Amino acid sequence: MVVGWAVAGASLVAWLFLLTLRGGFWRVRPLLDVDPASVRASVGLPAVVAVIPARNEEGILEETLPTVLQQDYPGSFHVVLVDDRSEDGTAAVAGDLAWRAGQSDRLTVLRGEPLPSGWAGKVWAMAQGTGYPLAREAHYLWFTDADVAHADGILAALVRKAESDRLDLVSLMAQLRVDSRWDKLLIPAFVYFFAKLYPFRLVADPRRRTAGAAGGCMLARRTALEGAGGLEAIRSALIDDCAFGRLVKRSGGSVWLGFTRSVSSVRPYGTLRSTWQMVARSAYTQLRHSPLYVLGTVLAMLFLYAVGPAAFVAGLVCLALGYPGAGLLCALGAASWTLIGLSFLPILRHHGVGTWPAFLLPVAGVLYSGMVVDSAWRHATGRGGAWKGRTQGRPDRDGAGPKESRGRRA
Numbered sequence: 001m002v003v004g005w006a007v008a009g010a011s012l013v014a015w016l017f018l019l020t021l022r023g024g025f026w027r028v029r030p031l032l033d034v035d036p037a038s039v040r041a042s043v044g045l046p047a048v049v050a051v052i053p054a055r056n057e058e059g060i061l062e063e064t065l066p067t068v069l070q071q072d073y074p075g076s077f078h079v080v081l082v083d084d085r086s087e088d089g090t091a092a093v094a095g096d097l098a099w100r101a102g103q104s105d106r107l108t109v110l111r112g113e114p115l116p117s118g119w120a121g122k123v124w125a126m127a128q129g130t131g132y133p134l135a136r137e138a139h140y141l142w143f144t145d146a147d148v149a150h151a152d153g154i155l156a157a158l159v160r161k162a163e164s165d166r167l168d169l170v171s172l173m174a175q176l177r178v179d180s181r182w183d184k185l186l187i188p189a190f191v192y193f194f195a196k197l198y199p200f201r202l203v204a205d206p207r208r209r210t211a212g213a214a215g216g217c218m219l220a221r222r223t224a225l226e227g228a229g230g231l232e233a234i235r236s237a238l239i240d241d242c243a244f245g246r247l248v249k250r251s252g253g254s255v256w257l258g259f260t261r262s263v264s265s266v267r268p269y270g271t272l273r274s275t276w277q278m279v280a281r282s283a284y285t286q287l288r289h290s291p292l293y294v295l296g297t298v299l300a301m302l303f304l305y306a307v308g309p310a311a312f313v314a315g316l317v318c319l320a321l322g323y324p325g326a327g328l329l330c331a332l333g334a335a336s337w338t339l340i341g342l343s344f345l346p347i348l349r350h351h352g353v354g355t356w357p358a359f360l361l362p363v364a365g366v367l368y369s370g371m372v373v374d375s376a377w378r379h380a381t382g383r384g385g386a387w388k389g390r391t392q393g394r395p396d397r398d399g400a401g402p403k404e405s406r407g408r409r410a
Helices: 002-021 036-041 061-069 090-100 121-130 133-137 154-165 181-197 222-227 240-250 272-286 291-305 307-321 326-350 358-380
Strands: 048-054 077-083 107-111 140-144 148-150 169-175 217-221 255-265 403-406
Touching (some): 002 291, 002 326, 048 061, 048 133, 048 154, 061 077, 061 090, 061 148, 077 090, 077 133, 090 107, 121 133, 121 240, 140 154, 154 169, 154 217, 154 255, 169 181, 169 240, 181 272, 181 326, 181 358, 217 240, 272 358, 291 307, 291 358
Parallel strands (some): 048 077, 077 107, 169 255
Antiparallel strands (some): 140 217, 148 255, 169 217
């Protein structure tokens, strides 16, 4: 019983530390959304080029690309979509959408070059976009994903934030799509774990080494990116957004990461399997391909998320059997479990989810631990980083030469 008290008490202390001294990661702060009044008042903002890497995205572009092309931006704005060796009609669909939106002159579609050895696929596509002539002259580069939709005016809000606070990188965590019961448990939990790993307030603090970004929406000052070594400096990064944030911050740049309701991912998950695939693809890379980090992460996750509920249940059983001290064990477990659930509520509300998953966060923690172990196993068996039919980092062997086309109806 004494051992049970010690472990349950240590877990409770760990949660008290996290919730009070970990940058308030559980709060949905800071927040940046579109302010219609400010959008109308904006004039003469600096030139921006959006870069969208897209691989096999013909089925999703209709929901997202028009939201980028039709941004009401009071300044020079152009969109470069890099068709990353797609095996479907991504390029043709993009051109057709631009034509139908009356924005053909605002879109350039680049046919991506084969993936060189040593480069991750998405970073290589991003680098090709930044090499476009207009991008080499723009004041800001806006990196966004092909499955992310943006409220009108968000670009102006991003630029105003960067200009007013003299920021080199402004990034927003897109609201992820939540449909099924599995989504409601696992998707907000993913954001919660991300925010705990990279507390947004600490990311923005120049005195802290903590650095990160969210790849669905990153506005970077071009000169700051170039001064940090450009995308070539993170060419092998599978988790490109966090590598991007570290690159800018550690070169002396100012970084800001926030929540928003004005940027949303439209990609569906819906099942445990689909979320598992998303996490297992890159978790081992996040842990620097270290078996010791995997072991430490799994033990830490179980200590934080499993000990409290286990102590509460064990305490109830021992209480029923009349063991002395069982009430304290039950109370320690209940306190930890309560803190876990309450801290999850703000992010659940942010995603429009009810309160029922709050006290099931330990279940999500155990599942994510399994995803980490599976990610390590995939890398050990040569399947690490597989995405859209390509294992990241392996060079393409077909095709050659970039091609460029203006947005038009195919």
